[in-house]
Amino acid sequence: MAHTPPHKRESSEDRRQAIARAACALIVEKGMEGLRTRDIADRVGINVATLHYHVPTKEALVGLVTESMRTEFRAQSQLRPRDHLTPRERLEHEFFDFHEMLTRKLEVLAVMSELLERGRRDPTVRDAVQPMMARWREMMADILRAGREDGSFRADLDPEPAAQMVIGALVGFGRVADASSTDYERLCAELRRAVANPNVAKDTAQ
Amino acid sequence: MAHTPPHKRESSEDRRQAIARAACALIVEKGMEGLRTRDIADRVGINVATLHYHVPTKEALVGLVTESMRTEFRAQSQLRPRDHLTPRERLEHEFFDFHEMLTRKLEVLAVMSELLERGRRDPTVRDAVQPMMARWREMMADILRAGREDGSFRADLDPEPAAQMVIGALVGFGRVADASSTDYERLCAELRRAVANPNVAKDTAQ
Amino acid sequence: MAHTPPHKRESSEDRRQAIARAACALIVEKGMEGLRTRDIADRVGINVATLHYHVPTKEALVGLVTESMRTEFRAQSQLRPRDHLTPRERLEHEFFDFHEMLTRKLEVLAVMSELLERGRRDPTVRDAVQPMMARWREMMADILRAGREDGSFRADLDPEPAAQMVIGALVGFGRVADASSTDYERLCAELRRAVANPNVAKDTAQ
Amino acid sequence: MAHTPPHKRESSEDRRQAIARAACALIVEKGMEGLRTRDIADRVGINVATLHYHVPTKEALVGLVTESMRTEFRAQSQLRPRDHLTPRERLEHEFFDFHEMLTRKLEVLAVMSELLERGRRDPTVRDAVQPMMARWREMMADILRAGREDGSFRADLDPEPAAQMVIGALVGFGRVADASSTDYERLCAELRRAVANPNVAKDTAQ
DNA sequence: CATGAATGAGTATTCATTCAT
DNA sequence: AATGAATGAATACTCATTCAT
Numbered sequence: 001m002a003h004t005p006p007h008k009r010e011s012s013e014d015r016r017q018a019i020a021r022a023a024c025a026l027i028v029e030k031g032m033e034g035l036r037t038r039d040i041a042d043r044v045g046i047n048v049a050t051l052h053y054h055v056p057t058k059e060a061l062v063g064l065v066t067e068s069m070r071t072e073f074r075a076q077s078q079l080r081p082r083d084h085l086t087p088r089e090r091l092e093h094e095f096f097d098f099h100e101m102l103t104r105k106l107e108v109l110a111v112m113s114e115l116l117e118r119g120r121r122d123p124t125v126r127d128a129v130q131p132m133m134a135r136w137r138e139m140m141a142d143i144l145r146a147g148r149e150d151g152s153f154r155a156d157l158d159p160e161p162a163a164q165m166v167i168g169a170l171v172g173f174g175r176v177a178d179a180s181s182t183d184y185e186r187l188c189a190e191l192r193r194a195v196a197n198p199n200v201a202k203d204t205a206q
Numbered sequence: 207m208a209h210t211p212p213h214k215r216e217s218s219e220d221r222r223q224a225i226a227r228a229a230c231a232l233i234v235e236k237g238m239e240g241l242r243t244r245d246i247a248d249r250v251g252i253n254v255a256t257l258h259y260h261v262p263t264k265e266a267l268v269g270l271v272t273e274s275m276r277t278e279f280r281a282q283s284q285l286r287p288r289d290h291l292t293p294r295e296r297l298e299h300e301f302f303d304f305h306e307m308l309t310r311k312l313e314v315l316a317v318m319s320e321l322l323e324r325g326r327r328d329p330t331v332r333d334a335v336q337p338m339m340a341r342w343r344e345m346m347a348d349i350l351r352a353g354r355e356d357g358s359f360r361a362d363l364d365p366e367p368a369a370q371m372v373i374g375a376l377v378g379f380g381r382v383a384d385a386s387s388t389d390y391e392r393l394c395a396e397l398r399r400a401v402a403n404p405n406v407a408k409d410t411a412q
Numbered sequence: 413m414a415h416t417p418p419h420k421r422e423s424s425e426d427r428r429q430a431i432a433r434a435a436c437a438l439i440v441e442k443g444m445e446g447l448r449t450r451d452i453a454d455r456v457g458i459n460v461a462t463l464h465y466h467v468p469t470k471e472a473l474v475g476l477v478t479e480s481m482r483t484e485f486r487a488q489s490q491l492r493p494r495d496h497l498t499p500r501e502r503l504e505h506e507f508f509d510f511h512e513m514l515t516r517k518l519e520v521l522a523v524m525s526e527l528l529e530r531g532r533r534d535p536t537v538r539d540a541v542q543p544m545m546a547r548w549r550e551m552m553a554d555i556l557r558a559g560r561e562d563g564s565f566r567a568d569l570d571p572e573p574a575a576q577m578v579i580g581a582l583v584g585f586g587r588v589a590d591a592s593s594t595d596y597e598r599l600c601a602e603l604r605r606a607v608a609n610p611n612v613a614k615d616t617a618q
Numbered sequence: 619m620a621h622t623p624p625h626k627r628e629s630s631e632d633r634r635q636a637i638a639r640a641a642c643a644l645i646v647e648k649g650m651e652g653l654r655t656r657d658i659a660d661r662v663g664i665n666v667a668t669l670h671y672h673v674p675t676k677e678a679l680v681g682l683v684t685e686s687m688r689t690e691f692r693a694q695s696q697l698r699p700r701d702h703l704t705p706r707e708r709l710e711h712e713f714f715d716f717h718e719m720l721t722r723k724l725e726v727l728a729v730m731s732e733l734l735e736r737g738r739r740d741p742t743v744r745d746a747v748q749p750m751m752a753r754w755r756e757m758m759a760d761i762l763r764a765g766r767e768d769g770s771f772r773a774d775l776d777p778e779p780a781a782q783m784v785i786g787a788l789v790g791f792g793r794v795a796d797a798s799s800t801d802y803e804r805l806c807a808e809l810r811r812a813v814a815n816p817n818v819a820k821d822t823a824q
Numbered sequence: 825c826a827t828g829a830a831t832g833a834g835t836a837t838t839c840a841t842t843c844a845t
Numbered sequence: 846a847a848t849g850a851a852t853g854a855a856t857a858c859t860c861a862t863t864c865a866t
Contacts, residue, residue: 012849031327033239037836047852052837054850110326116381117323120316121237130383154399161389161396164382165375169367172374175322177336183367190367193360194400218825243861253827255863260825264861424828443739445651449857459831464858466829522738528793529735532728533649542795566811573787573801573808580790581783587734588782589748595779602779605772606812630846655840665848667842672846676840 015054018044020068023061028107032114037061059124066115066128072108073132087147091166091195094140095188098170102184109174137163144195153195166191221260224250226274229267234313238320243267265330272321272334278314279338293353297372297401300346301394304376308390315380343369350401359401372397427466430456432480435473440519444526449473471536478527478540484520485544489551499559503578503607506552507600510582514596521586549575556607565607578603633672636662638686641679646725650732655679677742684733684746690726691750705765709784709813712758713806716788720802727792755781762813771813784809 022043026035037058041051055061076097085093101109112129119126140163147153173179173187228249232241243264247257261267282303291299307315318335325332346369353359379385379393434455438447449470453463467473488509494502513521524541531538552575559565585591585599640661644653655676659669673679694715703711719727730747737744758781765771791797791805 050851156399158396161393168374168378169371187367190364193362198404256826462830570808573805577787580786584786599779602776610816668847
């Protein structure tokens with residue numbers, strides 16, 4: 001804002017981000033298999049050759065998209081240090097964050113889904129995407145473990161598989177085409193009951 | 207060599223099935239985006255033109271694969287009328303069936319996953335694949351509902367979202383690359399506890 | 413020869429030869445560096461894709477051209493068993509053959525020249541082209557050696573380098589743009605004298 | 619930083635020479651057909667745009683290389699006024715010079731070869747390169763003529779074609795990949811005998 | 825039924841060149 | 846002088862599909 005820096009770097013980095021955005025949008029529309037360099041260039045409003053100037057190969061492009069996803073995820077999980085919250089509150093935040101994604105960033109979810117699929121046979125993608133999922137599972141397992149310790153969740157709860165269960169439920173829900181917000185609330189409620197400690201009287205929580 | 211036996215029809219249907227099998231195998235290997243008519247023809251051992259004689263377009267080919275998946279699923283769920291079993295037993299059967307798929311028919315899972323992805327933007331595929339998933343969810347919801355009625359599952363269990371939860375957990379597990387059989391058993395155990403009625407003493411259940 | 417076979421093979425082989433011819437012509441016109449698959453296809457009168465059907469890659473195309481050159485050369489050197497001729501006569505035949513090439517198949521020479529150049533860094537081409545040149549040198553050395561033995565050529569003639577000299581003179585002459593037939597005759601005459609046995613009276617030699 | 623020294627002109631000319639050198643090196647490595655402006659710029663350590671500032675088009679670049687070759691050749695032939703030497707000595711010098719080129723400046727030979735090839739269809743190159751070869755032939759013819767006059771070479775030697783023969787032998791030798799120094803010596807010996815006056819007793823000549 | 829050959833419409837990538845700074 | 850960014854025109858190669866036999 002102040003004295004604009006020589007913005008040489010910025011300009012180039014901006015372009016790369018614009019390309020990443022366009023690529024994501026196109027992946028959502030046509031899937032990874034329908035992704036064409038020409039279309040991306042068109043959407044960004046540049047020549048194909050210019051696209052290749054910034055992102056030399058299609059492989060690099062997939063890398064760029066992956067990186068962009070990583071940034072997206074990291075942003076969401078790092079922005080909020082919730083260590084002072086109770087496990088139950090933290091779980092609610094997870095439910096809320098995922099709902100945000102479902103309503104506002106459905107495309108991020110779609111792109112991640114495509115990347116996961118592609119990661120099945122593309123080691124480069126796999127090595128970039130799986131850690132992201134693993135980190136999510138670990139964070140969820142942390143929450144559940146803490147809740148088990150402080151008695152708000154079941155005493156016989158096994159954190160890792162339970163995390164898998166919660167996340168699987170959320171992601172699976174995201175795949176169901178005609179799901180409503182009400183459905184999402186019902187799912188969250190069910191998940192709360194599934195991990196809740198039955199011996200503790202429900203407070204007015206959430 | 208002799209006079210051609212009358213099962214010309216069968217022969218043609220055999221070809222189609224061989225093509226479907228080859229297509230599935232190739233989808234597993236290279237993904238939907240790497241699926242080439244030529245490769246399929248090669249694997250079946252026929253000419254590309256011959257392939258197009260049996261399956262006129264690539265769209266039809268995707269349809270054939272989808273159909274083949276449907277058959278596969280129907281086979282598994284219809285072969286065993288389990289109405290005489292207890293809900294808990296039926297749930298165990300679901301766990302076992304999915305484990306079978308994980309160990310013996312991982313490719314079916316992979317193809318389904320690809321089809322689901324493609325279904326996101328290909329209505330034809332979506333209309334064929336989503337009912338399969340919906341049917342699975344309903345079946346699971348039935349089991350859970352029955353278990354709630356007979357007191358073996360939680361009284362506050364909401365069948366539909368709970369079904370989503372169980373299935374999401376299973377499918378999500380299938381996506382984790384380095385998962386072991388032990389991990390699967392831990393997941394199933396957690397799911398059992400998640401739906402179990404806490405007021406009922408656990409019997410010797412597996 | 414008799415009843416034309418289903419000529420499936422023939423047809424395909426014809427195409428390949430037509431492609432080779434077109435490629436050679438284009439190499440003469442634009443050089444190896446100006447050789448474009450599109451141009452070849454156009455000249456043959458087929459689609460580029462059809463060209464690639466018959467000759468899958470440009471490397472294969474260069475291989476085809478090389479092979480075609482080999483055939484051309486072999487044809488010329490094998491068609492005429494000249495073992496019954498005197499060395500002097502055989503040398504004259506070489507002079508005549510090269511003159512033929514200069515006047516009637518200048519393109520063969522041009523293509524060979526391009527291949528030799530490319531062979532400098534393309535091992536595949538080198539391995540195909542160098543033996544052809546080596547064979548020519550050996551044949552020439554044989555002639556010269558025989559002439560030395562029978563006294564028609566210099567007694568102190570060293571066959572291998574002398575062969576190099578004769579061939580170098582011919583090829584170098586082919587490179588001179590504005591050379592006339594008279595110049596060629598002068599060159600041949602000089603070569604005759606260069607290898608001749610000075611102690612033998614010249615007969616009616618051409 | 620300080621006041622730019624006055625040799626701006628020189629600096630620019632230096633750049634051009636550096637470009638010419640880089641271009642030659644790359645022609646040797648990848649051939650004329652593999653010559654890329656980007657590669658040249660990289661090797662010189664400048665931007666492509668800067669390269670185009672100094673040498674506006676690729677055609678100009680080829681011209682620059684050609685010019686550089688001309689300089690190279692002129693340097694070699696003008697540096698040594700050998701008019702006081704005997705024809706036999708002058709011939710030996712030619713043999714020696716070429717050997718130098720074979721061992722120390724093989725790249726110059728390679729570039730010349732590429733230029734000759736390109737000259738076949740590029741008039742600009744042809745008009746620049748052929749005079750160089752012509753001059754070489756003339757110089758060689760001069761030597762041979764002088765030797766014929768003073769009786770050291772054959773009396774029936776025809777200078778022009780004989781020059782063609784000697785030069786062709788040398789150049790052809792340069793093209794043979796696996797040639798050794800011994801082979802070169804044998805070739806030179808053979809050339810000496812081919813032009814020598816048979817009626818003159820051989821002195822201790824090398 | 826089967827196949828060899830053919831093809832139109834792409835597809836990523838390359839390259840010499842230009843331009844604003 | 847120098848450079849980062851941009852671009853039009855190619856370029857080899859691909860793929861689903863068609864057709865005559």
